[in-house]
Amino acid sequence: MKITIERAALQRALTAAGRVIESRNTLPILANVLLRSETGTLSIHATDLDIEAVAKVACEGEDGSACVDAKLLTGIVAKAGGSEITLELVNGSVIIKSGRSKFKLGTLPIEDFPQLSDATFDAEFDMDIAAAFAPVRFAISNEEARYYLKGVFFHAKDGKFAAVATDGHRLAESTGEIDAEFAGVIVPRKLCEMLPAGNVSIAVSSTRIRLTTAALVLTSKLIDGTYPDYIRVIPTSNDKIVTVDKAAMTAAADRVSTIATERGAAVKLSIAPGQIAFSKAADGNTADDEIAAEYTGEPVDIGFNSKYLHEMFAVLPSGPIDIHVNDGMSPALVTSPAVEGWRGVLMPVRVS
Amino acid sequence: MAVQQLPDTLINQIAAGEVVERPASVVKELVENAIDAGAKRVEIATAGGGKSLIRVSDDGSGMSPEDLALAVRRHCTSKLGGGLNDIRTLGFRGEALPSIGSVAKLKIVSREPGAESGYEVRVDGGAGGEPRPAPANPGTMVEVRDLFFATPARLKFMKGERAESGAITEVIRRMAIAFPHVRFVLSGPDRMTTEFSTAARPIDRISQVLGREFADNAIEIEAVREDVQLSGHVGVPTYNRANSLNQYAFVNGRPVQDKQIMSALRAAYSDRIPRGRFPVAVLMIELDPALVDVNVHPAKADVRFRDPGLVRGLIIGAIRQALEREGDRASTSGTTGMLSALRPQGAAPAYRPANVSYRPPANWSQEASPYRPQNTEVPFGFAEPVQPGFIDAEIPSARAEDIPPQTAAPQASHPLGAARAQVHENYIVSQTQDGLVIVDQHAAHERLVFEKLKGAMSGGRLPSQMLLLPEIVDLPEEDCDRLAEKAADFEQLGLGIERFGPGAIAVRETPALLGEVDVPSLVRDLADEIAEWGDAAGLRDRLESVASTMACHGSVRSGRLLKPEEMNALLRQMEATPGSGQCNHGRPTYITLSLADIERLFARR
Ligand SMILES: Nc1ncnc2c1ncn2[C@@H]1O[C@H](COP(=O)(O)OP(=O)(O)O)[C@@H](O)[C@H]1O
Ligand SMILES: [Mg+2]
Numbered sequence: 001m002k003i004t005i006e007r008a009a010l011q012r013a014l015t016a017a018g019r020v021i022e023s024r025n026t027l028p029i030l031a032n033v034l035l036r037s038e039t040g041t042l043s044i045h046a047t048d049l050d051i052e053a054v055a056k057v058a059c060e061g062e063d064g065s066a067c068v069d070a071k072l073l074t075g076i077v078a079k080a081g082g083s084e085i086t087l088e089l090v091n092g093s094v095i096i097k098s099g100r101s102k103f104k105l106g107t108l109p110i111e112d113f114p115q116l117s118d119a120t121f122d123a124e125f126d127m128d129i130a131a132a133f134a135p136v137r138f139a140i141s142n143e144e145a146r147y148y149l150k151g152v153f154f155h156a157k158d159g160k161f162a163a164v165a166t167d168g169h170r171l172a173e174s175t176g177e178i179d180a181e182f183a184g185v186i187v188p189r190k191l192c193e194m195l196p197a198g199n200v201s202i203a204v205s206s207t208r209i210r211l212t213t214a215a216l217v218l219t220s221k222l223i224d225g226t227y228p229d230y231i232r233v234i235p236t237s238n239d240k241i242v243t244v245d246k247a248a249m250t251a252a253a254d255r256v257s258t259i260a261t262e263r264g265a266a267v268k269l270s271i272a273p274g275q276i277a278f279s280k281a282a283d284g285n286t287a288d289d290e291i292a293a294e295y296t297g298e299p300v301d302i303g304f305n306s307k308y309l310h311e312m313f314a315v316l317p318s319g320p321i322d323i324h325v326n327d328g329m330s331p332a333l334v335t336s337p338a339v340e341g342w343r344g345v346l347m348p349v350r351v352s
Numbered sequence: 353m354a355v356q357q358l359p360d361t362l363i364n365q366i367a368a369g370e371v372v373e374r375p376a377s378v379v380k381e382l383v384e385n386a387i388d389a390g391a392k393r394v395e396i397a398t399a400g401g402g403k404s405l406i407r408v409s410d411d412g413s414g415m416s417p418e419d420l421a422l423a424v425r426r427h428c429t430s431k432l433g434g435g436l437n438d439i440r441t442l443g444f445r446g447e448a449l450p451s452i453g454s455v456a457k458l459k460i461v462s463r464e465p466g467a468e469s470g471y472e473v474r475v476d477g478g479a480g481g482e483p484r485p486a487p488a489n490p491g492t493m494v495e496v497r498d499l500f501f502a503t504p505a506r507l508k509f510m511k512g513e514r515a516e517s518g519a520i521t522e523v524i525r526r527m528a529i530a531f532p533h534v535r536f537v538l539s540g541p542d543r544m545t546t547e548f549s550t551a552a553r554p555i556d557r558i559s560q561v562l563g564r565e566f567a568d569n570a571i572e573i574e575a576v577r578e579d580v581q582l583s584g585h586v587g588v589p590t591y592n593r594a595n596s597l598n599q600y601a602f603v604n605g606r607p608v609q610d611k612q613i614m615s616a617l618r619a620a621y622s623d624r625i626p627r628g629r630f631p632v633a634v635l636m637i638e639l640d641p642a643l644v645d646v647n648v649h650p651a652k653a654d655v656r657f658r659d660p661g662l663v664r665g666l667i668i669g670a671i672r673q674a675l676e677r678e679g680d681r682a683s684t685s686g687t688t689g690m691l692s693a694l695r696p697q698g699a700a701p702a703y704r705p706a707n708v709s710y711r712p713p714a715n716w717s718q719e720a721s722p723y724r725p726q727n728t729e730v731p732f733g734f735a736e737p738v739q740p741g742f743i744d745a746e747i748p749s750a751r752a753e754d755i756p757p758q759t760a761a762p763q764a765s766h767p768l769g770a771a772r773a774q775v776h777e778n779y780i781v782s783q784t785q786d787g788l789v790i791v792d793q794h795a796a797h798e799r800l801v802f803e804k805l806k807g808a809m810s811g812g813r814l815p816s817q818m819l820l821l822p823e824i825v826d827l828p829e830e831d832c833d834r835l836a837e838k839a840a841d842f843e844q845l846g847l848g849i850e851r852f853g854p855g856a857i858a859v860r861e862t863p864a865l866l867g868e869v870d871v872p873s874l875v876r877d878l879a880d881e882i883a884e885w886g887d888a889a890g891l892r893d894r895l896e897s898v899a900s901t902m903a904c905h906g907s908v909r910s911g912r913l914l915k916p917e918e919m920n921a922l923l924r925q926m927e928a929t930p931g932s933g934q935c936n937h938g939r940p941t942y943i944t945l946s947l948a949d950i951e952r953l954f955a956r957r
Binding site for chain 2 (some may be wrong): 119141146167169303305329345347349350
């Protein structure tokens with residue numbers, strides 16, 4: 001292998017692929033990237049055994065492949081002086097030249113580089129998956145024991161897709177149009193956090209998902225588990241609808257939470273025509289606040305975890321937000337007139 | 353009064369004092385007889401905790417009218433053909449039926465499979481015993497009514513209905529584990545029906561009795577030393593319980609409660625399980641009947657081995673070996689468990705220099721090896737090939753440079769200093785004005801949650817987070833009973849539970865203070881804890897221990913990466929909480945190293 005590549009393009013590709021690599025690895029090969037040049041394209045492979053990233057960049061020169069340490073190579077490319085970089089495989093080492101600098105890196109056998117098997121996919125389509133997943137990611141569970149909640153549940157039927165996340169305390173669903181149909185899959189958190197922005201080509205099977213852009217292909221295993229029947233828990237007949245201003249609501253909830261330090265700090269909302277009163281008691285201290293709200297129904301009291309409230313409101317644009325409640329003991333539905341196809345569910349906290 | 357030969361009924365009643373101590377011992381004797389008779393199906397029905405009715409039906413060999421007449425007489429047995437040195441049956445003393453007959457109303461209906469018709473015999477408080485023809489199914493049905501009606505003194509010592517019916521369930525569970533090929537059905541107005549259908553392998557039956565979870569977390573053991581054979585399943589060290597109720601031992605198929613075996617089991621786990629926690633185990637010992645004496649006590653639950661040292665060595669050796677073989681993955685939690693799971697079997701978990709080539713697991717390039725991690729505290733797939741998965745395994749501990757400068761300077765007002773780093777995912781290293789502090793994050797956080805819970809409890813009902821999807825936790829029926837009984841108390845603590853069928857509890861609310869918790873393991877630990885207390889203790893008196901169990905679950909697990917702000921927040925909370933220097937188990941939550949100490953270490957002083 002002996003190739004020349006534009007430095008900035010190589011740096012971008014290395015960064016894109018390198019995001020898959022975990023910062024500490026017991027398998028040394030996983031700290032490496034596999035470089036493979038073939039007819040004018042250099043592909044850079046990186047993997048953590050669950051997700052495989054392949055970034056592509058144009059190059060000139062002889063075909064060949066080598067496995068080198070990802071961090072070192074990325075560092076060298078980032079600091080190199082010249083606008084071009086040459087990579088050459090000589091006697092089991094990769095020689096990197098740029099401007100007047102020269103580096104020699106050891107390699108690992110390319111056969112040792114783990115490769116995801118080819119898979120057949122059941123559905124292929126294009127969509128802006130990053131935008132669809134962004135407003136639900138916050139609700140992904142962290143609880144190891146419920147591994148099947150540690151990702152976004154993604155399914156498509158009758159021209160509509162839904163992306164859902166829940167940790168059992170709150171839930172968020174984002175839906176939209178799609179030109180495909182596939183049974184539900186659970187996309188692991190790590191992939192959800194590195195989705196390429198904008199429209200990407202997606203292929204899904206029951207065990208894999210693949211995202212393809214011009215510069216990057218990400219293939220990931222899916223979480224093997226049964227996602228709970230979440231539709232059941234989304235309330236449909238909550239008829240007390242209160243409309244609040246996002247900024248006013250979050251600020252008030254934050255203000256009264258000041259007096260509590262612990263997690264799960266519950267705030268009590270007393271919803272009455274024209275207003276919501278906030279109250280909080282902790283360690284013998286109390287806090288009260290009030291905001292204006294559009295509401296005409298019966299007064300109702302409901303408690304929420306202020307962190308959950310905050311995180312859910314954070315994914316919505318500023319302006320009005322509708323909270324649909326039934327009573328203080330059943331799930332509340334959150335919608336935003338500005339975001340079609342999104343809904344959130346918050347389970348109340350019972351406060352005395 | 354002159355010495356005189358006692359009448360038979362009195363002799364039998366005296367024997368009954370030992371053989372049938374309580375309803376559960378009657379059930380044990382009757383089920384033993386059914387099994388000795390070669391039954392494939394044994395049905396047990398009880399009422400009033402076994403005090404008003406015990407009925408055991410089997411499809412075994414049945415009895416001829418002649419046998420039937422003898423069976424209810426003292427010292428009549430069909431089982432001692434080989435003498436006391438060759439006992440291959442569960443019964444051998446020939447005293448169960450007469451003893452029962454002397455203290456209760458006993459009725460036996462039996463028919464040999466080939467026989468034209470069946471016969472019935474009745475004994476009431478020792479009287480009766482003449483067989484007469486009666487309609488019967490093949491096999492035997494033994495009915496015991498009004499136990500101890502003839503010995504009112506004994507009757508007084510019986511515990512409540514619940515306790516007695518629970519003890520009966522326990523007897524059946526033990527028998528069920530010992531005889532996987534026999535189908536057991538336990539029913540009655542005093543309980544929910546439990547059925548153990550015929551199991552193909554011992555582990556299948558064990559799953560039925562102890563729950564799937566045990567099977568998932570168990571290591572099979574198998575060892576022979578001289579002529580003693582040991583088999584069974586033992587839990588991985590991290591799958592431990594708060595009491596020893598889930599330790600089962602069998603000698604030649606006989607359920608035994610033997611101190612020597614239990615002590616060997618404890619020794620095998622001694623340095624792997626924290627004090628006060630108990631392993632879960634099913635141990636089956638098989639040996640020549642001549643090498644073990646089961647005739648130690650009429651209840652036949654004690655045994656004496658000819659060579660106790662051999663048996664002890666065998667148990668300890670086999671378990672240790674199994675734990676070593678599997679335990680590396682098994683006993684480590686989360687991160688490390690995952691890392692070792694990525695290693696091929698047997699590879700040492702040692703550091704590998706970066707230039708050594710290393711092949712990933714062979715199954716990688718094969719078809720779909722889907723993601724399915726298990727509970728962090730639990731090992732990754734025992735018998736299966738190691739499997740790669742997602743986990744935050746490789747996150748570095750936070751580094752000093754991640755810490756924003758404004759929080760970085762140690763201040764006099766902060767005795768625990770400014771967090772500098774998190775190492776080994778569990779220790780926060782913090783710099784104080786005149787030294788270093790190392791904090792055990794899990795222990796420290798547990799203490800904080802504990803103090804919070806305790807504080808909040810005195811102030812009325814705790815806030816509870818309602819769950820979108822109730823969690824259904826499968827548990828043995830007795831555990832469900834115990835938990836359901838205390839449901840109102842738990843509600844005060846923010847834990848909303850209710851019964852969900854015979855063998856499960858539905859959890860609808862969890863204490864908000866705990867955040868996102870592993871509900872099943874919290875509930876199981878609470879159940880274990882209550883089981884330890886017995887009937888008497890009220891939850892209110894035990895608030896502290898419940899709080900401590902809950903705190904443990906609500907605490908930042910070791911192994912979780914903390915952001916610098918989180919580390920500093922933890923330090924500040926510790927400073928504000930009295931008693932935070934010790935965790936709930938009495939271990940220190942942090943240690944300090946003064947600069948002077950450090951300088952001494954480097955011989956600068
Ligand atoms: N369910 C049964 N099926 C067939 N035979 C039975 C059954 N129960 C008892 N027997 C007979 O009655 C005898 C006496 O039973 P028991 O008093 O329990 O003494 P043991 O079991 O020690 O022999 C047994 O030896 C057996 O022959
Ligand atoms: Mg017997």
